[in-house]
Amino acid sequence: xxxxQFAVPVLSALYENYRLVAVVTQPDKPAGRGKKIVSSAVKxxxxxxxxxxxxxxxxxxxxxxIEILKNYQAxxxxxxxxxxxxxxxVLEIPKYGCxxxxxxxxxxWRGASPIQAAILNGDMESGVTIMKMDAxxxxxxxxxxxxxxxxxxxxxxxxxxxxxxxxKDLLMEVLPDYIAGKIESIPxxxxxxxxxxxxxxxxxxxxxxxxxxxxxxxxxxxxxxPGTFLLWNEKPLKMLEVEIIQQISHEIGRRGIxxxxxxxxxxxxxxxxxxxxxxxxxxxxxxDFLNGARDWINH
Numbered sequence: 073x074x075x076x077q078f079a080v081p082v083l084s085a086l087y088e089n090y091r092l093v094a095v096v097t098q099p100d101k102p103a104g105r106g107k108k109i110v111s112s113a114v115k116x117x118x119x120x121x122x123x124x125x126x127x128x129x130x131x132x133x134x135x136x137x138i139e140i141l142k143n144y145q146a147x148x149x150x151x152x153x154x155x156x157x158x159x160x161x162v163l164e165i166p167k168y169g170c171x172x173x174x175x176x177x178x179x180x181w182r183g184a185s186p187i188q189a190a191i192l193n194g195d196m197e198s199g200v201t202i203m204k205m206d207a208x209x210x211x212x213x214x215x216x217x218x219x220x221x222x223x224x225x226x227x228x229x230x231x232x233x234x235x236x237x238x239x240k241d242l243l244m245e246v247l248p249d250y251i252a253g254k255i256e257s258i259p260x261x262x263x264x265x266x267x268x269x270x271x272x273x274x275x276x277x278x279x280x281x282x283x284x285x286x287x288x289x290x291x292x293x294x295x296x297x298p299g300t301f302l303l304w305n306e307k308p309l310k311m312l313e314v315e316i317i318q319q320i321s322h323e324i325g326r327r328g329i330x331x332x333x334x335x336x337x338x339x340x341x342x343x344x345x346x347x348x349x350x351x352x353x354x355x356x357x358x359x360d361f362l363n364g365a366r367d368w369i370n371h
């Protein structure tokens with residue numbers, strides 16, 4: 073059970089090492105400016121390898137799909153960034169229960185967006201937790217976890233790629249011992265839990281009245297999705313790469329130029345825009361953007 077690219081290495085390893093009876097993933101949905109119907113990365117892999125696929129809209133509200141899951145007679149459900157909460161009626165189906173590959177060091181960053189949350193909050197490390205699922209939101213007992221250090225230029229995309237490979241390797245280590253009953257699970261400490269809420273598209277808007285360090289982390293955390301932007305000429309100017317320097321002026325929101333790059337003053341410093349994207353255009357360097365943005369500077 074999984075949906076985005078993060079889940080594909082786990083799916084691939086299971087396909088190569090176990091008898092995989094089915095894949096459950098999020099339904100196709102419109103994406104991009106053309107609203108073209110797009111399948112999840114997991115569905116694409118499943119179709120390429122002729123794996124039966126189930127795409128329920130709301131698993132907990134569709135008893136017919138729960139019956140289909142029972143009919144697969146699977147010994148174990150593996151979940152990796154599926155995107156839906158599994159009801160107890162699903163959790164109790166497989167003989168060995170349900171295991172989740174979660175992209176954080178639980179109980180830190182339970183919830184929908186643990187990868188972004190780690191970068192947003194300036195964490196020095198992240199990791200993957202393999203846990204036995206229960207009815208709560210990432211509250212089940214821990215089977216094993218492993219950590220990595222975050223790079224200073226870590227993005228949501230780079231961390232997701234690293235953690236997906238880490239999760240695949242850790243799962244392959246854990247599964248034989250888990251099935252053999254050799255792993256003693258460890259309950260999570262609920263008092264240490266933090267939560268990573270679902271991110272929405274509008275969360276990507278940047279406010280120069282926030283501390284510059286928070287904005288820089290947000291730009292990295294939300295790359296590639298949902299992306300971050302500043303409103304310029306009433307249009308979203310997308311931020312792809314920035315650098316922090318000392319304040320050019322002390323007027324929050326003032327737009328200027330620093331070493332031929334566009335810059336904007338924020339609380340505690342100035343953001344220099346190294347890579348940006350105007351709606352409908354390609355990603356360009358800040359220097360190239362300025363060539364066509366004569367009205368960038370405001371006074």
